[in-house]
Amino acid sequence: MRAVTVTPGVADSLGLDENYPEPAAEEGAVLVEAVAVGICGTDHEIIAGHYGEAPPGERRLVIGHESLGRVLEDPTGALQPGDLVAGIVRHPDPVPCTNCAVGEWDMCRNGRYTEHGIKALPGFARERWRVPPTFAVRLDPALSDVGVLLEPTSVVAKAWDHIERIGHRAEWQPQSVLVTGAGPIGLLAALLASQRGLSVHVLDLATDGPKPELVRALGATYHSQPVNDLDFEPDVVVECTGAPKVVLDVMCKAAPTGIVCLAGVSSGGRTIDFDAGALNRALVLENNVVFGSVNANRRHWDLAAEALAQADRHWLSTLISRRLPVSRYQEAYQPGPDDIKVVLDFAV
Incomplete structure (x- = not known):
């Protein structure tokens, strides 16, 4: 074969x-x-x-x-x-x-x-x-043309599972989510956010091509400016680029008690001049959480299959x-x- x-x-x-x-x-x-x-x-x-x-x-x-x-x-x-x-x-x-x-x-x-x-x-x-x-x-038989998306969807299903677990450490009523990166993982993360009824924002460098329209079709808002220029503080960030500056910027941008999930993998080998002390102060005084997430177990795959069936x-x-x-x-x-x-x- x-x-x-x-x-x-x-x-x-x-x-x-x-x-x-x-x-x-x-x-x-x-x-x-x-x-x-x-x-x-x-x-x-x-x-x-x-x-x-x-x-x-x-x-x-x-x-x-x-x-x-x-x-x-x-x-x-x-x-x-x-x-x-x-x-x-x-x-x-x-x-x-x-x-x-x-x-x-x-x-x-x-x-x-x-x-x-x-x-x-x-x-x-x-x-x-x-x-x-x-x-x-x-999978649902109706997914025969798109079921190949299950694996990347399982990755973001796991990310959302852990975001929600962390969020429930206190009374948690998130309103907004920022997804950085509009590749497959970012778009699927935005899909699962929209299924949760959140106000969804997606940031990516592309200004033409299919990405902006795919985001808008979810009822979400598309941004192509730097993170620091956004006029809101998201309750949740799902970072899917792995770009070092974006990673650091979203850590500083999250709202108090915010949660930042790092789902993108950085290549390494790049140094950025950054005020780590200020970041530490913000994370501690605002009770923010930053965590990494990769892969998925059977529970997440089942959640992903349900999400695709509803999409x-x-x-x-x-x-x-x-x-x-x-x-x-x-x-x-x-x-x-x-x-x-x-x-x-x-x-x-």
């Missing part, structure tokens, strides 16, 4: 293997036929050789962690043939740590977790894949800027200037 693979740590080693072996039974009872795979910045970094880890004893890694497929068989009976599913990316470590032991593998403490298409597990960019039943998330299908489909067949995989993995989400289509 066909699979898109890389040699981890070797830049530009992306290739299409026409004779990749069928998934081993040990990978899980549920056999799935791939429908689509989403492409994100993590894939680009793996292709660039920055990180990635092949399964034990193997040289190549099948990439792809944003999946959508249809069940071919599940001898356990948990799923039925034809069910639309996505595969959960992260699996708990084998020790396990205290969090992995209770299903909170997104909060793994010892780093021995594995991840499909990223770390020591083959990814979903192959024609057929397997997972255990508890790692296959059933406008046309709006979701507009997030997908390009769909390309597997035969054009090289083109699919080349970022385009107006891309939001690119999808590799296994169904054609």
